[in-house]
Amino acid sequence: MSRNDGQSTPLRRRPSRTVPASIVGILLLAAGVALVWLTVARLMDGTWSTLLQGPRDWLAVLAWNGPDVWGVGIAAVVVGLILLLCALIPGRFNALTVRDADDAGVGVRANERETVMTSRAVAQVAKAQCARIDGVRSASATATDKRVHLSVKTSLRNTGDLSTRVTDGVRERLNAIGLDPVPHVTATVESKR
């Protein structure tokens, strides 16, 4: 349930599984509405809807060891495993922790502080820092909570130590920001002339 207690929650969190939850919620809602509609129609008309004739005939000839039961069983196992994996696979954190200022703590209890930088922000900083390095023509960056990867395009014929300069420069910038821990920085350099 969504909170309604007027308290904050951690900003650095794992995915909230909104998509699978919404899909299952909509399916359950559809099933509930269909059941209500069928039973209300039965109470008003005195007979079950003709829509149920097909399932009724199917159930009447169904044997426990029939292929349909096997199919339903396998489908249920697969769906159950997917739902369990959706619930149990933790997923990546959405943000990276930043060290607090050295003189922090004025008016704030030490164990109640949280400073984060979103993965998207880290990627943006890495890309901007990379673009300032001599020899870099263009760059794109992706970031997770543990690593930053840069794809660099250069006009240089001999890329030489450009990859090292890029990773060192970006790592230095991320360290200066105070990311704790500093994510692993990698780069691929593509020569384009």
Added chain:
Amino acid sequence: MRQTAGTLNRTLLAILGILVLAAGLALLLQASGILPTLANTPPAGRKVVSGDLHPFFSQPSAVSVLLVIGVLTAVLALVWIIAQIPRKNPADAYRLDDDGAQGRTICDPSVLATAVENQVNTLPGVVGSSAMLRGTAEEPDLTLKVTVNDRADVRELLRHLESSTLPDLSAALEAPLQRRRLQIDVSGRTQSTGIVAHSTGVVLK
């Protein structure tokens, strides 16, 4: 800033997953003939529905039970879907002072949040900010999102926040902050307020 139903989703998905998985395994064991040897279930070759369903589902009580199940399923599913909408979960009005017969002083937390935003927006490198106050007047709980440009000195920004903005808020409330959560975002936009100008270049002699 907004809060989602992550714990609820994980819990319900796990419960439903276990139930559906258990039902599927039971069906497979029944179809393979293993379950009838372990428990008192019908043999695998027998039909799933041995009798006529019509008399059973003609009973008013069966229809009523199905109706209740349908309503419960639909309502709970609707509540679950609505819970997916991210919530701000704001605080109630802060009660700053209550002297009974003397009267009382209350403050809308959004007023203080706007003051914090206005102060943060003037800090070097800040492009925009969004503040949310939760908790109570005695135990305020600040969540702050600050968007900076990609050249901003984040350490300097943190020092400014810790040395001026947060103490100012604590002083205004006359209470220390219970929690302080800060999210830093980066934008390619430039600062719209303040006096900071960045320049880079090479001096040739």
